[in-house]
Amino acid sequence: MVNLTIDGRAVTVEEGTSILDAAATVGIKIPTLCYLKDLNEIGACRICVVEIEGIDQLVAACNNTVLEGMVVRTNSPKVRVARRMNMELLLATHDSECTSCVRSGNCTLQTLANDLGISDLPYEKRLMHDEWDKSYPLIRNNDKCINCLRCIQVCEKIQGIGVWDLANRATHTSVNVRGGMTIQESDCTLCGQCITHCPTGALRERDDTQKVFDALADPEKVVVVQIAPAVRAAWGESLGLAREDATVGRLVAALRQMGVDYVFDTNFSADLTIMEEGTELLHKLAHKEENTFPMFTSCCPGWVRYVKAVRPEFTDQLSTSKSPGQMFGAVTKSYFAELKGIDPHNIFCVEIMPCTAKKAEVAIPVMNDACGDPDVDVSITTREVDRMIRAEHIDATMLPEEDFDDPLGTSTGAAVIFGATGGVMEAALRTAYHVVTGKKPEPDAFSDVRGLDAWKEATYDLAGTPVRVAVVSGLANAGYLLDAIAAGEVEYDFVEVMACPGGCAGGGGQPIHDGEELAGVRGDVLWGLDHNAELRNSYENPSITAIYQDYLGEPLSERAEELLHTDHHAWSIH
């Protein structure tokens, strides 16, 4: 143990504790800006500087450890001057048009500047006015970048890609796409993790909310909205709703209040995905010699982009099943349109996703199997739907709970867990078990692959056939798994990959809480919904039974192949 004094208080902490953490143990909060625990401990912003008795220079509290007998001041005159002035220096190169910034009210820079009481700047603004293609789903505005370097770290360390790097040096140092490439030329998977780890508005998704408002204003259009599983676990966070009050029923009500014609559930098509993907897996397992294993899930568009850009040799091992969002769009503009007698060209299909990569997925040219138009017209993130609710001045706390519309609003517990890492795998195994054995599985028979571990694996016996499965989330972990497969160190039959750590619950389109990783908490909400669900297996969903009976025939039928499956080679990410 190490004994020291912080602001006159005696502190005893374990050796190797940072000054920042040591101060926190006695309730002293040292402000931080660039710091992200375990990911970005680089002492760059110099906001967390503190004074140590006997030493002239100030030291960063975030990445320096306590020493025996140290006397630390976190608020000495020297510290005050330096902390404030470093903030002013950052603001001198920051576009502080907070009124028109998506992060206003949720910006660490703004909060800190306000905390420090900064009202006048001693420096003239020097902005760089870097160019950016604002039609791209990911937008970087370097006039708002404070060079915290978190985006570089999260992309390299968590996602294993390295889209971002330092461009230029010295006083012209900025963060940009590695090697002077454009973002389109890069291997960006559009996972959005750089956005959710950005402390300011320098990184954001392309805002597509106006397209939705335009469709709502168009009397010709029938606006159909689907809500993805993980959205229901997070949408209320930025609207002042307690987690237990932020039910999906209230979100349904909010969308109806905006004028949406049909509010459906992506969970329906998640069940459909299980029927198709599960059947595809069983078919492959039955013809083992003709197929290369493992088969990989394909519902995460960040992961699909990663495979195509970084590890194209695995493209043929991706399930040909479309993602639930895309299946939904295809079914809406065919089955549903026929059912309701609506001209599919007049349907405007919106998906609300915890995801930024979906914005690129809906724009894939071959995702137009229902009527020739894009199956899904617009993909908006959880953050965008929250902004729409605010723009409509809907008081989320006063919303009633409403049901989804029929028939694409019915789903099972197996679908809602798509939003958490391991969920797709578990859902697929439940149905596969039933297909193979004819029996209903025990509710939690396949729960070994739940949880936030980086790399989970299990082997299950399906009527005498051992099925080896693995689940990873975070693309760096996916990369390690692919390496191990390529090196012959591991062998699996079926692998679930989600680009974002913790799965869609931690998606790049979810509400942002600086310094917090909420995938686990949100995932627990989804596992809870599954636990309490009346039906827990996709094959039990009556709407699924109906669509196969009335329209699709059976999984992998010709019509199912046409509408619900895709050729991953038919497009390029660049």
Add this chain to the structure above:
Amino acid sequence: MARMHVMEQSETQAIMSSMHEMLEKRLSVSSLAPCPVEFTASYVAMCATQSCGKCTPCRNGLRMLRHLFNDVLNNRATLETLDLIESTARTVYLSSDCAIGYEAGEVALMAIRGFRDDFEHHVTKHACGFSQHQTVPCVSGCPAGVDIPGYIALVEAGRYTEAVRLIRKDNPLPLVCGLVCEHPCEMHCRRGMVDDPMNIRGLKRYAVDHAGDYRPLVKPATGKRVAVIGGGPAGISCAYYLTLMGHKVKIFEQRAHLGGMLRYGIPNYRLPREQLDSEIQWILDCGIDVELNHSVDGDEMTRLRSEYDAVYLAIGAHADKKLGLPGEDAEGVMSAVQLLRDMGDNNPPDFKGLTVAVVGGGNVAMDVARTSVRLGAEKVIIAYRRRVADMTAQDEEIAGAEAEGCEVMDLHAPKEVVVDENGHVAGLKVEPQIIGGLKRGRPAPRAAEGGDVVVPCDRVIVAIGQDIDSVTFEEQGVPCKWGRIVTDPDGAVPGQDGLFSGGDCQSGPATVIRAINAGKVAAGNIDNYLGFNHKIELDVELPPVQFKGKISCARCEMREREASERINDFDIVENGLTDQEAHQEASRCLRCDHFGFGAFRGGRVEQW
């Protein structure tokens, strides 16, 4: 009113002088990775501060250049801007009235021409295209990438064995390097901005001198066999790492002992044989086979390639270069290589009472001169055609030679070996030189007025460089250029499957640490070639970093034994740091692996 005043330095002038001194220090810590455009922009701006403002090209030309460079850096420039920069720089160079202007113009011109690609990258990509290697300065400066801040921290903590263990992750010859490394790391040491660079080599030697023994971890045997041709630093390093990776290595050495130039080039008084042998033996004890007195030529290399899974060719540069002067074949003329080889084989010639003329100005010239003193020569003259300041030998080597009584006869070009009637050396005829302008970066001498001088002497030792015996290998299809073996950047010999090469025979005569790096790189790539991917890992826990702030403390230097005493023996000349000095020195390290850019990138390479 007084007619004149005595010149005194004003307070302002004193501050100005000290700022100049600090600037000099800052610049001497040559950064490895400034953006060429940033650097040029600031350089030209600094030059402009010296302008008196009288003349148009200097006053306004340098000012416009500064704006143009800023346009490039702020992404406002086009390719036409670059043409304008070039013509402006040329005009400043051509038409300025004094050196302040035309020298600044020349610098700007050199930059825009030499860095054209970098300027264009900025203009077209809005990013610096210079590869980003702003890592830990000393580590970046070390060819082998030794974890210098890491082992200095271990020395500071008194954990010497672990310090040596950490060094050996990247360099299996810490003892050798503690004694003779040219320490390019120190040139980059950021401490130099504060007061003086760290004495890194001194700390390495201290760690080695105080370390206990340990054995490295050898990975399970792979069954693969590798032949290493040449037992110098490159071959030994390659053999060491391959052995740790589990491969079976055999070194073929043409001489009676291992060490290559460490033994047959560097005299005992700089690198004592016993210590060298002990360090080599420690490496061999990992399980390396050796065949001494076995010269491998091209034919045999071909045979070894069929017998072994891979072959590493590291034959060094041991052939002597000739002066090409009349009388060079006379008795009493020898090459530095030959003398140092005799010394390495414990077969010293007797120079008692003789006058020895050494031709050359490099480290080897100093080595043979100082060896001659110790062999009893009455007088040793070092004849060199340029000035002392132009010698390639390290300053401390020149100073050492002079302290030991060697006479440096600079600005004298050898013209002929004067031979007596018995065919024996009688003297060296030299022609006085006058230094002239720069030629390929070095001042070129030419004949001065006045006649030739004959320096009477009994021995002439030629130390003007070494060549590589690569002919028989070339005959076997190994590509060579100017005698040097050509390899890919990974050390592989193109077109020769499983053959790798490195060290002096590939790079030309260079430093120990470069050869070590070559061996290390080859080991990693041979491992991959053999189908493995073994990692050499950091296996030492480092002490936590302590923040100390800026405390002024100058550098402790190593001292040498008194010249009058040391010329009588071949014992080591240099004394290591004392305990007090070593601990003070270690505490000066600024820990660039943790503070500054090291906190973000390049803090530590944990495995390779």
